[in-house]
Amino acid sequence: MDVTTPASDPWLVVGLGNPGSEYAMNRHNAGFMVVDLLAQRIGGKFKRAGKAQAQVLEGRIGPAGPANRRVILAKPMSYMNLSGGPVNALKDFYKVPVAHVVAVHDELDIDYGTLRLKLGGGDNGHNGLKSMTKAMGPDYHRVRFGIGRPPGRMQVADFVLKDFSGAERKELDYFVDRAADAVEALVIEGLERAQSTYNS
Numbered sequence: 001m002d003v004t005t006p007a008s009d010p011w012l013v014v015g016l017g018n019p020g021s022e023y024a025m026n027r028h029n030a031g032f033m034v035v036d037l038l039a040q041r042i043g044g045k046f047k048r049a050g051k052a053q054a055q056v057l058e059g060r061i062g063p064a065g066p067a068n069r070r071v072i073l074a075k076p077m078s079y080m081n082l083s084g085g086p087v088n089a090l091k092d093f094y095k096v097p098v099a100h101v102v103a104v105h106d107e108l109d110i111d112y113g114t115l116r117l118k119l120g121g122g123d124n125g126h127n128g129l130k131s132m133t134k135a136m137g138p139d140y141h142r143v144r145f146g147i148g149r150p151p152g153r154m155q156v157a158d159f160v161l162k163d164f165s166g167a168e169r170k171e172l173d174y175f176v177d178r179a180a181d182a183v184e185a186l187v188i189e190g191l192e193r194a195q196s197t198y199n200s
Contacts, residue, residue, distance in 0.1 A: 010070040011187045012096040013038065014087050016105040016128035019077045028080060028160040030145040030176070031104040031128075035073045037180045046075065052093065053078045054086040062188040069187050072096070081127040084135030091136060101140035102183060103132060106160060110146035112168060113175040115182050115198045118142050119191055125156075141186060145179050 015035030016028075023029055039046060042059035049056040057073045072094050076086040091101055099119070105128055110116055120139045123129035132140065150159030164172055178198070185194035 008070075009100050010072060010094055010096050011100045011102065012072045012074060012087070012091055012094060013102045013104065013183055013187070014074045014076065014083070014090075014132075016080060016083055016103060016126075017075065018080050019075075023161070025163040026161050027106050027147040027164055030106040030147065030179075032075055033172075033176045034104045034143070034145065034179045034183065035075060037176055038071075038183060039073055041180065042071075042073070046073070048077075049074070049086075049090060049093075052086050052089040054090060056090065061184050067188050071187060081131055083128040084131035084133070087132050088135040098136055098139050099141070101132075101136070102143060102186060103129060103140060104143045104179065104183060105129060105145065106147045107144035108147060108149055108156065108160070110144060110148075112146055112148040113171060113178075114146035114200055115179055116142075116144040116146070117182060117186055117191060117195050117199055118144070141191065143179060143183055143186065145175070 013035060015031035017032030018029060039057050044057045044059050046055035046057050054077055055075045059071055060068055061071050062068045074090055076083040078086050105126060119141050123133055150156055182194055182198040185197060
């Protein structure tokens with residue numbers, strides 16, 4: 001599917017999370033952390049996107065020449081379970097094919113710091129993905145940032161809305177950096193090559 005869209009089509013890279021400083025270091029905000037780093041690499045700042053209820057940054061990634069890609073980075077400001085509306089509005093506004101939409105999100109079912117890249121699939125109980133799929137179907141890319149399962153009997157909702165632990169934070173910058181690398185590889189080189197490098 002991703003091979004049938006022209007290379008000139010823009011990419012929409014969406015970090016999933018919740019707005020507000022109280023959520024900034026939550027496990028559920030791993031997606032925001034990754035797109036914030038991508039914004040730093042591009043060298044721009046997010047701005048409010050009109051009616052779309054999101055913050056966006058337009059830029060380009062990749063080397064000069066045919067591998068260079070136009071990218072819109074986005075952070076929905078609607079709270080996680082309503083992410084689909086803002087993402088779909090941005091997709092339509094920027095004329096991005098669904099196969100060029102990338103959701104960067106936390107993932108319970110893989111170990112902390114592990115990455116998995118995929119195209120399409122279910123939402124696995126993730127409310128941000130559930131909202132996106134309801135708004136535009138499932139055929140978008142996902143960069144899944146492993147956060148692991150909650151310990152003991154802790155509820156999933158409590159776990160994802162807690163900050164990364166002190167031990168986890170020691171490696172968090174490295175894992176966020178690697179996830180940003182994976183997004184760039186996906187956009188520039190395609191899914192299969194990115195998977196072969198970053199799926200572990």
